[in-house]
Amino acid sequence: MSARGRAIAAVALRSGASAAWRSGFGLRPRAERRRAVARALRLACEALGPTFIKLGQLASVRPDLVTPEMVFELERLQDRVPAVPVDAIRDVIRRELGAAPEHLFASFDPEPIATASIAQVHEATLAAPYRCVNGRLLEAGARVAVKVVRPGVARLIADDLAVARRWAERAERIRWLARWGPNALLREFESSLARELDLRVEGRVGDRFAFDFADDPLVMVPAVVWTHTTRSVLTSEFVDGWLLSELGEAERAGIDARALATHGAEVFMRQVLVFGRYHADLHPANLIVTRDGRIGYIDFGIAGRTTPPQRQAIAQVLVATAYGDAERALRASRALGLEVPEAVEPALRSGVARLMRAHLARSPADVRGFVTGFLGLLAEHRIAIPEGYGMLVKALVTVEGVARAIDPDIDLIEASKPFTTRLVAAQLLRPERLRERLPAALRAALAELMA
Amino acid sequence: MRDVLRFLAAWALVHESADEGWRAAVTRGAGLSPGDLERGPDDFVDGLAALVDAEKERLKRDLAADGGGVAPTEGASDRRDADLTAALEAVRFDLAELRGRIESLQTSVDALHAERDD
Structure with missing residues (x-):
């Protein structure tokens, strides 16, 4: 076994022992045991560095793969690491962009403004004007953020994944582990990690997001400077403003944070239901309230997609959920790939109705509580969660968390009701749908009258 | 009955x-x-x-x-104009996105040349 393999094994063993201790060697209640395992896993990911932190972050948006306890524990992963010395960052920029930052930019701040396990960000100013994809001109001297992949991180991830591949092979031969499909799971994580390491993908997703919301004056997406962007360097417009933790200051400056929170919820609905592309990692650090009162979206590393039929079904699920109609919500969920065996359907329906009454019928609604209960219910009935469904459900909870960070009283369900209702009404009144459904509706109405 | x-x-x-x-x-x-x-x-x-x-x-x-x-009425003509504008914007965006990709690739090519010349 390689030295790295041994180090990983040692951390895994320590974490396993810690989880066993905290769960009373399996004697504590189930939820407590699951929480103990989730916590041990989060600490292990943090101890093992970038690959595992990233894997943990990817798992935290996938309730279709891990338990709800794991999802909500892994989203707390601390991705703060010491900064890489600026000379090493200069080397990456020189290798990637062909010249030292001092020659490429009018100014380059050697102090990073953000550091994370995969990349760190430095502020700079443009040496020459640049016409962005959206047609806007960034003047010479414009402030930009230069995100640089940490040197050596790709090698480290490749080595870690080689170890993980060997372990996945072994796990595939153990029956109770094989049901998770470790090989397939690892391949999926590998491709997600590869996408995250290629900063051009993030830049393109951001540009597309900006195009989708070009008509929304309250949405700000930093434009990418493609002449200064490659696989390992992403240069984009600087977003100046307040983090969600600094909103007090923003409000003192006259920003209407509540209106922004409601608008942010609608922006999310438009991403999912209209454009079919959404920011799936919308945690507070990826949102900035700009000085002119807009919502700045950054870091498009994890994005989700929805197809037109899925969008139609999601709108139906959301409206049914908003109006507390468990039966309709489950029926529409089927179109999203949720397969509910006939035998468990009544129990699931009444469970969902109970959760709706407990979490959504109050003001403000508690989407997180509802989703946690719902995922638990699906696990209890051994119902597999389709990938897109899981990611979307988690994104919805994250949006609620972010909206609450801005306005603690916001009711995501109430805020999204007008939009989703309008959308479903528009879907129902489409001429082709009317043509398709009207004869049946008239026959049903006549049958009812003649009954 | x-x-x-x-x-x-x-x-x-x-x-x-x-x-x-x-x-x-x-x-x-x-x-x-x-x-x-x-x-x-x-x-x-x-x-x-x-x-x-x-x-x-x-x-x-x-x-x-x-x-x-259905011959184009005034409303239909407005709709067609709006559709054409949206289609034009979408193509413009695709083109600009392509320009961005080419600029990025050109930067990588230039960087490799510079590295070889060093």
Whole structure:
């Protein structure tokens, strides 16, 4: 076994022992045991560095793969690491962009403004004007953020994944582990990690997001400077403003944070239901309230997609959920790939109705509580969660968390009701749908009258 | 069964009366001059009926001229313009995105050249 393999094994063993201790060697209640395992896993990911932190972050948006306890524990992963010395960052920029930052930019701040396990960000100013994809001109001297992949991180991830591949092979031969499909799971994580390491993908997703919301004056997406962007360097417009933790200051400056929170919820609905592309990692650090009162979206590393039929079904699920109609919500969920065996359907329906009454019928609604209960219910009935469904459900909870960070009283369900209702009404009144459904509706109405 | 027939007869009667009422409103409305609102809301409704009837006749003519297809009316033309503008914007974006990709690739090529020359 390689030295790295041994180090990983040692951390895994320590974490396993810690989880066993905290769960009373399996004697504590189930939820407590699951929480103990989730916590041990989060600490292990943090101890093992970038690959595992990233894997943990990817798992935290996938309730279709891990338990709800794991999802909500892994989203707390601390991705703060010491900064890489600026000379090493200069080397990456020189290798990637062909010249030292001092020659490429009018100014380059050697102090990073953000550091994370995969990349760190430095502020700079443009040496020459640049016409962005959206047609806007960034003047010479414009402030930009230069995100640089940490040197050596790709090698480290490749080595870690080689170890993980060997372990996945072994796990595939153990029956109770094989049901998770470790090989397939690892391949999926590998491709997600590869996408995250290629900063051009993030830049393109951001540009597309900006195009989708070009008509929304309250949405700000930093434009990418493609002449200064490659696989390992992403240069984009600087977003100046307040983090969600600094909103007090923003409000003192006259920003209407509540209106922004409601608008942010609608922006999310438009991403999912209209454009079919959404920011799936919308945690507070990826949102900035700009000085002119807009919502700045950054870091498009994890994005989700929805197809037109899925969008139609999601709108139906959301409206049914908003109006507390468990039966309709489950029926529409089927179109999203949720397969509910006939035998468990009544129990699931009444469970969902109970959760709706407990979490959504109050003001403000508690989407997180509802989703946690719902995922638990699906696990209890051994119902597999389709990938897109899981990611979307988690994104919805994250949006609620972010909206609450801005306005603690916001009711995501109430805020999204007008939009989703309008959308479903528009879907129902489409001429082709009317043509398709009207004869049946008239026959049903006549049958009812003649009954 | 008799109840159902009675219901359908009532429906036909309502339809017939509405039709007669509609024709009368169109005739009354056609006789009004613009801004003529002596009878208040009734004149307004009659005028509106006459306008809708005129539009209906125009639509009939358009349909006949188009051999059954719907010829572009003013609203349809606006919609087509909006669709064309949206399509143009989408193509413009694709083109700009492509430019971005090429700029990024060019930077990588230049960087490799610079590295080789060092």
